[in-house]
Structure formats: C-alpha cells, structure tokens
Amino acid sequence: xxxxSDPSVKLSAAGINVNTGSFSDPRYMQGMSHYIEHMxxxxxxxxxxxxxxxxxxxxxSGYTNAYTGFENTKYYFQTPNSKxxxxxxxxxxxxxxxxxxxxxxxxxxLAISSEFELTFQNDWWKLRYALLQITDLSSPFSIFxxxxxxxxxxxxxxxxxxxxxxxxxx
Numbered sequence: 566x567x568x569x570s571d572p573s574v575k576l577s578a579a580g581i582n583v584n585t586g587s588f589s590d591p592r593y594m595q596g597m598s599h600y601i602e603h604m605x606x607x608x609x610x611x612x613x614x615x616x617x618x619x620x621x622x623x624x625x626s627g628y629t630n631a632y633t634g635f636e637n638t639k640y641y642f643q644t645p646n647s648k649x650x651x652x653x654x655x656x657x658x659x660x661x662x663x664x665x666x667x668x669x670x671x672x673x674x675l676a677i678s679s680e681f682e683l684t685f686q687n688d689w690w691k692l693r694y695a696l697l698q699i700t701d702l703s704s705p706f707s708i709f710x711x712x713x714x715x716x717x718x719x720x721x722x723x724x725x726x727x728x729x730x731x732x733x734x735x
Contacts, residue, residue: 576627577649579656580641586634587710589735594721594728596677596712597735599633603673604665604732605640606631609658615666618655621648633710665732671718678714 590597606629608615622629627644640659644652684690700707709716721728 575646576643577646578641578643579649579653580639581656581660583638583640583660584636586636586638587708588635588705590708590710591731591735592708593724593726594712594731595709595716597717597732598638599677599710599712600673600717601665601732601735602631602633602638602640603676604669605659605663607666607669607673608664609655610662610664611658612655613664615669618642618652618659621652621655627652635705635710665729667729670728674712674714674717677712677717681711681713684711 585598587596587598606618608617612618614620619629622642622644625645625648627642627648629640629642631638631640640656642652642656684694697707697709718728721731
C-alpha cells in the first residue's frame with residue numbers, strides 16, 4: 566500500500582489479486598469463480614449489512630469493481646480519503662470472513678445470466694463461445710467461465726448440490 570501525505574490528493578484506492586479464477590472452477594459448476602466475485606461484495610461477519618460497502622463507497626462518489634480471469638480474480642475500489650479507512654476495513658473483511666448470504670444467491674445468478682446474455686451482442690464474445698465449443702474438454706480453456714442460470718443453479722440443484730455450500734467450499 567502506498568500512503569500519500571500530499572493534501573492535494575483527494576482519493577484513495579486499494580485492490581487485491583486472488584490467485585484463483587475460472588480455471589479453478591469445478592466442471593459441475595462452471596462460472597463459480599465469477600459467482601463468488603459477485604457474492605463476495607455483499608457482506609461479511611463484521612459488516613453484515615447487505616451492500617454496506619457499496620453504500621460507503623458509491624454513496625461517497627467512489628466506485629468498486631472486480632474481474633474474474635482464468636487464473637486470478639481482481640477486486641478493487643476507490644473512495645474519497647475521508648472514507649478510505651472505513652472502506653478498506655470493510656473490503657478486507659470480505660476476504661477474511663465473507664457470509665455469502667443464501668437470500669442473495671438467486672439475485673446474483675440472475676445478474677450473471679444477464680451479463681452472459683449481453684455478451685452475445687459483442688463479436689469478440691461470440692468468437693470466444695464458438696472456440697469454447699471446439700476446445701478439447703481436457704483443456705482448462707473448455708470451461709464456461711462466465712456461468713449462467715443453468716450452470717450455476719439449475720444443473721447443481723438437479724444434482725442435489727447445496728449451492729451455498731459449494732461456494733463456501735470453493
């Protein structure tokens with residue numbers, strides 16, 4: 566972390582790179598790392614209010630985002646200096662003691678499915694999905710990394726899996 570004592574600097578930011586991404590997803594629940602990316606920012610044991618972090622950051626003209634890659638997931642935020650210490654503690658707690666609340670599982674899987682549906686408007690994503698169809702199944706590149714309603718909810722439920730337990734285990 567870099568600390569700046571210059572009073573002209575008005576914003577602070579932090580991020581973390583977690584060394585797990587879609588290549589770590591189990592075949593029976595493809596898109597799980599992306600799902601966890603969505604679920605992680607909801608709340609933690611220390612800060613159980615859902616979306617409390619987002620309220621502190623976005624409510625003060627900051628922003629948060631995350632990106633799931635093949636081998637890692639990046640999480641980051643920016644906020645005014647006056648809210649940085651509070652936001653940083655909340656951010657850290659997501660990685661120390663996340664809650665993954667049951668009542669938000671369906672909401673986030675629907676958000677992921679919506680993201681997936683929007684990708685069909687982009688030629689790069691169309692090519693990526695076409696390549697996915699012809700990739701050797703033994704390759705990690707054959708994993709459907711975004712996930713959707715089928716891979717993250719319907720298929721796991723048909724197979725008798727407890728989705729929240731699978732997320733916590735992963």
